[in-house]
Amino acid sequence: MKPSVVTIEPNGHFCDDCAVRGAAVCSSLDAAELREFEHLGRRVHFGSGETVFSEEEITTSFYNVLEGVMRLYKLLPDGRRQIVGFALPGDFLGMNLSGRHNFSADAIGAVTVCQFAKAPFSRFIEDRPQLLRRINELAIRELSQARDHMVLLGRRSADEKVATFLLGWRERLVALKGLSNTVPLPMSRQDIADYLGLTIETVSRTFTKLERQGVIEIIHGGISLLDPARVEAMAAA
Amino acid sequence: MKPSVVTIEPNGHFCDDCAVRGAAVCSSLDAAELREFEHLGRRVHFGSGETVFSEEEITTSFYNVLEGVMRLYKLLPDGRRQIVGFALPGDFLGMNLSGRHNFSADAIGAVTVCQFAKAPFSRFIEDRPQLLRRINELAIRELSQARDHMVLLGRRSADEKVATFLLGWRERLVALKGLSNTVPLPMSRQDIADYLGLTIETVSRTFTKLERQGVIEIIHGGISLLDPARVEAMAAA
DNA sequence: ACTCAAATTTGATCTGAGTCAATCGGCTTT
DNA sequence: AAAGCCGATTGACTCAGATCAAATTTGAGT
Numbered sequence: 001m002k003p004s005v006v007t008i009e010p011n012g013h014f015c016d017d018c019a020v021r022g023a024a025v026c027s028s029l030d031a032a033e034l035r036e037f038e039h040l041g042r043r044v045h046f047g048s049g050e051t052v053f054s055e056e057e058i059t060t061s062f063y064n065v066l067e068g069v070m071r072l073y074k075l076l077p078d079g080r081r082q083i084v085g086f087a088l089p090g091d092f093l094g095m096n097l098s099g100r101h102n103f104s105a106d107a108i109g110a111v112t113v114c115q116f117a118k119a120p121f122s123r124f125i126e127d128r129p130q131l132l133r134r135i136n137e138l139a140i141r142e143l144s145q146a147r148d149h150m151v152l153l154g155r156r157s158a159d160e161k162v163a164t165f166l167l168g169w170r171e172r173l174v175a176l177k178g179l180s181n182t183v184p185l186p187m188s189r190q191d192i193a194d195y196l197g198l199t200i201e202t203v204s205r206t207f208t209k210l211e212r213q214g215v216i217e218i219i220h221g222g223i224s225l226l227d228p229a230r231v232e233a234m235a236a237a
Numbered sequence: 238m239k240p241s242v243v244t245i246e247p248n249g250h251f252c253d254d255c256a257v258r259g260a261a262v263c264s265s266l267d268a269a270e271l272r273e274f275e276h277l278g279r280r281v282h283f284g285s286g287e288t289v290f291s292e293e294e295i296t297t298s299f300y301n302v303l304e305g306v307m308r309l310y311k312l313l314p315d316g317r318r319q320i321v322g323f324a325l326p327g328d329f330l331g332m333n334l335s336g337r338h339n340f341s342a343d344a345i346g347a348v349t350v351c352q353f354a355k356a357p358f359s360r361f362i363e364d365r366p367q368l369l370r371r372i373n374e375l376a377i378r379e380l381s382q383a384r385d386h387m388v389l390l391g392r393r394s395a396d397e398k399v400a401t402f403l404l405g406w407r408e409r410l411v412a413l414k415g416l417s418n419t420v421p422l423p424m425s426r427q428d429i430a431d432y433l434g435l436t437i438e439t440v441s442r443t444f445t446k447l448e449r450q451g452v453i454e455i456i457h458g459g460i461s462l463l464d465p466a467r468v469e470a471m472a473a474a
Numbered sequence: 475a476c477t478c479a480a481a482t483t484t485g486a487t488c489t490g491a492g493t494c495a496a497t498c499g500g501c502t503t504t
Numbered sequence: 505a506a507a508g509c510c511g512a513t514t515g516a517c518t519c520a521g522a523t524c525a526a527a528t529t530t531g532a533g534t
Binding site for chain 2: 074076077078080081082084095096097102103129132133135136137139140141142143144146147148149150151153154155156194196197236237
Binding site: 394395435436438439442457 | 520521522523530
């Protein structure tokens with residue numbers, strides 16, 4: 001990993017050319033509000049492996065992911081890690097009650113976020129219930145995903161976990177980039193293992209097994225889904 | 238399980254004598270609003286084992302738990318079950334995006350809920366941002382708990398799971414009934430197993446092991462924490 | 475108290491996934 | 505192009521927790 005540097009763009013960027021304008025929290029704002037809103041956020045770049053925020057850190061900002069992928073994770077005191085999710089463009093991060101982040105987030109590859117200072121953002125929400133409603137929607141969606149993931153972690157076999165992950169990840173990329181049987185996997189095997197509650201060896205073996213069965217092909221930086229139906233059958237169980 | 242019957246109280250119950258008035262969603266309402274609010278909800282009783290709502294069912298109501306304990310769970314097609322949480326008085330259930338419940342809920346022992354029809358409740362929220370903010374708070378808290386539970390399911394050993402569960406459950410009861418080393422466990426061993434991603438045998442054996450170590454005592458309908466510090470040590474790992 | 479059914483505990487055995495240990499392959503650096 | 509490094513793969517072996525199979529306890533109904 002090269003020593004990457006956090007970069008804050010000097011200015012000149014506006015919501016107009018923002019890729020996630022229609023998708024993210026911003027989708028609840030009209031043109032006039034958006035103009036006001038864009039003064040609150042600033043684009044910030046993070047290099048690969050860079051930490052955007054850490055668990056237990058006091059929340060000073062909210063983040064809207066614009067580009068790239070992030071891993072969201074929690075650590076146990078002895079170093080065991082559980083990845084609670086991957087963030088993609090359009091995802092909104094930083095909501096919490098205690099005033100502290102309840103997970104850590106770092107960049108997988110280059111990442112651009114739209115960063116909002118907590119206080120002005122909170123003030124902006126204050127008299128815009130539709131923005132609050134939008135944030136509530138996002139929280140409820142995440143809650144639903146979290147529950148699905150609990151089922152996976154608590155009750156599924158390694159094969160089912162991996163198959164479910166591949167389909168779910170592809171599904172999320174479809175929404176961003178359109179349908180394709182080529183599924184880029186920017187995260188490492190260790191990341192996948194920590195997301196699925198497995199070890200890196202088990203993930204690797206399962207990939208190899210799927211490839212030998214002719215169900216997927218392991219390619220550089222991802223996999224190719226040769227037989228999506230079979231993968232779905234494995235995931236459904 | 239005797240054939241229990243859902244009972245709707247004829248009327249005459251008001252928020253004034255509601256045990257969770259200060260704790261639940263209602264805590265965001267002033268006296269005048271509460272008066273209006275109480276016409277929206279009706280108290281409904283469920284017998285032991287009774288299902289309050291099922292996953293994939295269209296959401297017609299929201300629920301505020303007033304008395305008793307509920308298990309919230311998801312089933313895989315082959316019958317494997319993951320309990321995603323237990324609901325206690327003050328908990329608010331039914332929020333979702335798709336218009337369908339994303340888990341099932343049933344009563345563990347007798348339960349009383351305050352049931353709100355979806356449409357009037359949504360209308361009531363409409364111009365009361367502080368109620369929406371309260372609901373958002375509850376969602377964010379649950380999200381944080383869900384992530385903690387993911388760590389437990391994905392990365393903790395059976396011993397750690399059981400110890401963590403006992404402490405967490407006690408913690409929730411403390412908030413309702415005050416501190417005590419006697420921890421009632423109204424749910425079955427199977428429920429605990431399905432909550433922790435274990436089998437009933439492993440839960441039973443772990444309880445027995447803890448008892449033999451003199452850390453807990455298994456009593457009728459629950460356990461007694463003889464050595465909370467040791468349990469905490471097991472949970473921390 | 476007595477009976478039957480269900481829940482829990484206990485024991486014996488099995489196995490899926492973890493652990494430990496090489497090895498491989500692709501990049502980067504020199 | 506050789507060396508070194510890091511992530512990924514593969515193999516051999518182990519073990520925590522699952523599975524299978526009885527007891528044993530508990531509880532509701534008679």
